[in-house]
Amino acid sequence: MPELPDLQAFSYNLDKKLAGKTVKQAAVINAKKLNVSHQELQDTLEGQKLDKVYREGKELYLKFSKGDVLGLHLMLHGKLFLFEGKNEHKYPIIELHFTDGNGLVLTDFQGIANPTLNPEEKESPDALSQDAGVDYLTQRLQKTKTNIKTVLLDQKIIRGIGNAYADEILWHAGISPFSISNKLPGDKIKDLVKSIHIVLTEAEKAILKSNPDIINGEIRDFMYIHNSKKTHSPKGEEIKVKEGTRKTYYTEEQELYT
DNA sequence: GCCCGTGTTTAGGA
DNA sequence: TTCCTAAACACGGG
Incomplete structure (x- = not known):
């Protein structure tokens, strides 16, 4: 149930821990509202390097080397975990496996946290942007x-x-x-x-x-x-x-x- | 063991 | 048209 400052802290730490890693596999387990097919997500992200992690509104954005962005909305109960090798956390929504054996998983017991590939640019300003003046x-x-x-x-x-x-x-x-x-x-x-x-x-x-x-x-x-x-x-x-x-x-x- | 809590979408009423 | 309310999602943490 994180809000903006929590997400900001998460993005800071995820960027620190994951930026520079290369995606080996993007496994979608339970994302009913994902805007592309599981295969397309996998094909798009495989082999790309994660450039940076940042926050946009209530979503975390993972930006990759070819310019693609994976948005993660945690909704009420979404949780992120890092793991090595195989993910053991319950209720996975999507897992990113990196070539060095590390992984990131988004979980949600409610199943409503959802990823978006290349989310559309929003019209309303972020609360912390200059445009929300x-x-x-x-x-x-x-x-x-x-x-x-x-x-x-x-x-x-x-x-x-x-x-x-x-x-x-x-x-x-x-x-x-x-x-x-x-x-x-x-x-x-x-x-x-x-x-x-x-x-x-x-x-x-x-x-x-x-x-x-x-x-x-x-x-x-x-x-x-x-x-x-x-x-x-x-x-x-x-x-x-x-x-x-x-x-x-x-x-x-x-x-x-x- | 019990209650509280967070975001979004959808439906229905004023 | 605009605004409000409630319900649903279904558990984990305290």
């Missing part, structure tokens, strides 16, 4: 009167933010998650953009500091608001929870614009 969000927020948390979670508007970090970001920016998007004043949109960057990059640092080699799982214990173990914000305000399809954690410190 004040100008962009200002004009984009004008167009919607749904609540601001829903907008942050909408991957067609801004990519990479999930339920837990949406709450952390909005608390950091002092904006109620129930604020109406087109009612946010200009200076609050500036605060929001700053908070998106600060919360996400600080989280990545915290994760890598406590788990330097992490490539799966999630670290959430440092979260201030979206954290079932905490009852009060750092400033002492009570944390409230709104139940929904996903939970929203917030405090009265956050201003409501309607």
Whole structure:
């Protein structure tokens, strides 16, 4: 159940461990939504060198020497493991075997994590890109009167933010998650953009500091608001929870614009 | 042993 | 048209 900062940490470590290795075999075991046939994936990747691993939105991208890209979306429960020789991890989705005997496997007990060969370029900006700045969000927020948390979670508007970090970001920016998007004043949109960057990059640092080699799982214990173990914000305000399809954690410190 | 939690897609209602 | 809600996926971690 990793979110953007977790994925960022995974990509950092996977790049460190796997870049430069050559693919011997790409074995698809259970990928119902893969956009090409198993054979085409194998034929495309076999013999290519892995140039780099990076994150795009909520996906990890593996870029290969001929320019092909393998996108991996972990969805709710996808997990990555490195192995030597034969993969022994349960619920494999896809395995990459390298010529040096090492391998990478994506697993998911739910079977919904999915790989994509050469994913289409997305129109919406990544949460950490320059394009997701004040100008962009200002004009984009004008167009919607749904609540601001829903907008942050909408991957067609801004990519990479999930339920837990949406709450952390909005608390950091002092904006109620129930604020109406087109009612946010200009200076609050500036605060929001700053908070998106600060919360996400600080989280990545915290994760890598406590788990330097992490490539799966999630670290959430440092979260201030979206954290079932905490009852009060750092400033002492009570944390409230709104139940929904996903939970929203917030405090009265956050201003409501309607 | 029990409950919580994460993303996306799809369906249905207001 | 737009927005909201719920359900489904099916276990692992605490």
